[in-house]
Amino acid sequence: MQTKPDPAAPALLDVRNLKVHFSLRGSFLQRMLGHDTGSVKAVDGVTFTLQRGEVLGLVGESGSGKTTLSRAVLSLVKVTGGSIALNGQTISGLSERQFRPLRKRLQLIFQDPHASLNPAMPILDAVGHPLRIHHIAKSDDEVRRLVCESLERVGLVPVERFLRKYPSDLSGGQKQRAVLARAIILGPELVIADEPVSMLDMSVRAKVLELMGDLKRDLGLTYLYVTHDLATARYFCDRIAIMYLGRIIEIGSAAEIYTNPRHPYTKALLEAIPEPDPSHHVPHDLPRGEVPDAAVPPLGCSFHPRCPRAFSPCGWESRDLRLMLDERWATLTPDEYLRERAIVGNLMALDSPSTEAHIPAAKGHAATELTALLAELRKSTPEDPFWRGVVSVEPQANGVTVRFHDHVTPELQPVVDVVDPVEVACHLYRRTS
């Protein structure tokens, strides 16, 4: 299904350093006192281009910012920074009135075809709705003719059978075909498909993707294809961008990403794809922990708390120390836990990110007991990447100070010496020049 778009042609979509931050409301008191209540950095500095006729997959776990990025392209959320250009024309920061004419050229398909269709509207009206909103068709006959053409294209035939049906009369696959018919009726240039097949039965997923591929070829469409699912992305996309916590951490041709993944997160995602044959199924888990909270992302590389290859500059900090202690204590017997916990004071300060973490000793306990505890911890987990980030553990009058290496946030950089261009944001691939 992959095609070869012309890399020399100007990009259909050019997204540069895009940021979408959502302010957190905080408590009433915090707002009254004018305190900064923080923000969720849903998209935090994303740059990519999409060539005409290309399919770019946006892949990542839940919360990585895929939908927010898609909504930003369609001006459905306010952009905090950066720019979006369509065919060289800046389209970010436009008012709704300025953006309205562009809506014909950009279409969105959601995950849930049922929710996308008004249950009270027959298919004729639902699919013809954009023609009326944009005042394209001059008569009911023209609407009917264009709807019939569109239904035929998506395989809802014989069309007469579908025109008067309601969404509830259609199967999931037929509903998504109707949504596609509505999306293409205005002749869009770019279709953003946000998990378009994930709610469909396995048996119809491939058929709907095949239809999307046919539409792309016949109508010259370009797709931004959002998915959790690297298995379908491989089949459908020319290029893949892997997102993690609001950033693209690897981008390249689908072939290169699958045969030679570089970023440790991409590798973990690929290993987590289940075997097609369940008898060969090996349970692969993503590295420890969940995707962190985008309101308080880890320092440095956001993937570092889960990364098996993480090393000194990756962003080690106080919260990693807290996690380390909590993980240890979860493995101890209650008596062992109580004995250890009794010598450690209040750990709340570790929750504020810092490259210098202070652990207070509990009342009546000496700093040396804490140093001994950390030494024991290190002895029991010498291979844990956390220790690569520790510069020093020093006893103080009232506790222990743990200092971490300075961190650097990895930026996307081209990988050299590869035929297909690939960019990776990881210190393992940092160029030293």
Ligand SMILES: Nc1ncnc2c1ncn2[C@@H]1O[C@H](COP(=O)(O)OP(=O)(O)OP(=O)(O)O)[C@@H](O)[C@H]1O
């Ligand atoms: N309107 C909003 N207000 C506040 N936070 C939001 C809003 N929309 C999204 N977020 C937050 O932004 C982050 C990215 O969310 P987004 O829905 O873009 O992720 P996603 O990759 O599409 O996830 P999923 O795979 O679950 O659909 C999440 O932390 C989410 O909670």
Ligand code: SF4
């Ligand atoms: S920069 Fe690379 S090695 Fe370091 S934590 Fe991130 S992914 Fe792992």
Ligand SMILES: [Mg+2]
């Ligand atoms: Mg989403």
